Amino acid sequence: MTGIPAHNPHWPAPIASDPVDATVIVPGSKSITNRALVLAALAAEPGWVRRPLRSRDTLLMAQGLADLGVGIETVPNSASGAGAGPGDAWRVIPAALHGPARVDVGNAGTVMRFLPPVAALADGPVHFDGDPRARERPQHGVINALRGLGARIEDEGRGTFPLTVHGGGAVDGGSVEVDASSSSQFVSALLLSAPRFNQGVEVRHVGGPVPSLPHIRMTVEMLRAAGAKVDTPESGGEPDVWRVAPSALLGRDLVVEPDLSNAAPFLAAALVTGGRVTIPDWPAHTTQPGDALRDVFTRMGGACALTEQGLRFTGSGRVHGIEADLHEVGELTPVIAAVAALADSPSELTGIAHLRMHETDRLAALAKELNELGGDVAETADGLRIRPRPLRGGVFHTYEDHRLATAAAVLGLVVPGVEVENVATTAKTLPEFPDLWVAMLERSGSPATPGA
Numbered sequence: 001m002t003g004i005p006a007h008n009p010h011w012p013a014p015i016a017s018d019p020v021d022a023t024v025i026v027p028g029s030k031s032i033t034n035r036a037l038v039l040a041a042l043a044a045e046p047g048w049v050r051r052p053l054r055s056r057d058t059l060l061m062a063q064g065l066a067d068l069g070v071g072i073e074t075v076p077n078s079a080s081g082a083g084a085g086p087g088d089a090w091r092v093i094p095a096a097l098h099g100p101a102r103v104d105v106g107n108a109g110t111v112m113r114f115l116p117p118v119a120a121l122a123d124g125p126v127h128f129d130g131d132p133r134a135r136e137r138p139q140h141g142v143i144n145a146l147r148g149l150g151a152r153i154e155d156e157g158r159g160t161f162p163l164t165v166h167g168g169g170a171v172d173g174g175s176v177e178v179d180a181s182s183s184s185q186f187v188s189a190l191l192l193s194a195p196r197f198n199q200g201v202e203v204r205h206v207g208g209p210v211p212s213l214p215h216i217r218m219t220v221e222m223l224r225a226a227g228a229k230v231d232t233p234e235s236g237g238e239p240d241v242w243r244v245a246p247s248a249l250l251g252r253d254l255v256v257e258p259d260l261s262n263a264a265p266f267l268a269a270a271l272v273t274g275g276r277v278t279i280p281d282w283p284a285h286t287t288q289p290g291d292a293l294r295d296v297f298t299r300m301g302g303a304c305a306l307t308e309q310g311l312r313f314t315g316s317g318r319v320h321g322i323e324a325d326l327h328e329v330g331e332l333t334p335v336i337a338a339v340a341a342l343a344d345s346p347s348e349l350t351g352i353a354h355l356r357m358h359e360t361d362r363l364a365a366l367a368k369e370l371n372e373l374g375g376d377v378a379e380t381a382d383g384l385r386i387r388p389r390p391l392r393g394g395v396f397h398t399y400e401d402h403r404l405a406t407a408a409a410v411l412g413l414v415v416p417g418v419e420v421e422n423v424a425t426t427a428k429t430l431p432e433f434p435d436l437w438v439a440m441l442e443r444s445g446s447p448a449t450p451g452a
């Protein structure tokens, strides 16, 4: 059930007639699933990715690797003898990587950035293209670095898609400079494939501060767990320099954590309705940036506890504004901005200029759509200034951005008449979103009727 009447192209976001009170099982992390697939594909032996996220971004990654020759089979967990709980697992069987191949990157940053270095290891040409937005998102860091490491790439001279990586079966590797100020994924991309480069890699960032550092830590932690030797600024190395030694990678048996960034709208639902939401399997230790929600939403008025049942988050009935530098956790911005628009005091979100090059220009889109509903949101040089005002219903445009759709659903809980354009865009990382949302409300005693 999605709550979309046949005559209405938009999704009438359901109102919460009562405080939410529900347990929500959030599917696996996009970022972990796609790293796990790449590392498993490059390993010296088969491996397992259990409880993977199945969404547009991860299916594109699996297909892209399959296009290069990697075997990826879906096996029910019950048939794989692993006791990792319900659901399917992916069995990944590494193979010689080959072209010619054509890879669709969609609008998945992880696929756009992580697969060209893998293709450079293949034997033969690999052509990459994706959604129109993929042709606008920054890719220069990966292209220039790969050229510096010995790969041949044709890119129509624009530094982006479409492009062809002419894999020669091996990459020299070595030392390379990258400006990763527009995306941490440039660094992660080079590190993930580097164990298979003849000389490994030394990535030296030059430029403004690198965003989303937890995602680079995730890359490093997962590489190390697969047996790679990695030096980082945090392990006593130079600032902004990462080194990976050449080595064989182990085939792992990995269980993917829930996607904590996709937990954001559900936690926000507890915050803005003064209710309670529990997210099972919230990890005690994680590199996911979504873990920062515990702090951010506590500062905005809620309270949380890690219990045996998972993360239990409780709203107080009041929502406060926040001053927050979101440079490290930029992907949390849309939902935080939605909550901030409902707060009892202004908010200032900073450190997120790079969001202009995400799925859409998120700063412009959030300001425009919140203002259309009566809000008072201004773009600043590196973020958003949000002054809460009473909001009214209307269509919230989503610009093919999953996180704008989930942010709009949060508003719709308490603002009657919010309609979400193209809620299906949540399929990028959470195809089940409308069903999970309606189920959360039904369990909380709110009828699953639109809020109009």
Ligand SMILES: O=C(O)C1=C[C@@H](OP(=O)(O)O)[C@@H](O)[C@H](O)C1
Pocket (backbone or CB within 6 Å): 030, 031, 032, 109, 110, 182, 183, 184, 185, 188, 211, 212, 215, 216, 330, 331, 354
């Ligand atoms: O490596 C990753 O899995 C990601 C890194 C971040 O990208 P940027 O550094 O481009 O913001 C993040 O926003 C994206 O959703 C996922």
Ligand SMILES: C=C(OP(=O)(O)O)C(=O)O
Pocket (backbone or CB within 6 Å): 107, 108, 109, 110, 331, 358, 359, 403, 429
């Ligand atoms: C920025 C995001 O995705 P991508 O992996 O496409 O960069 C995101 O999911 O918020």
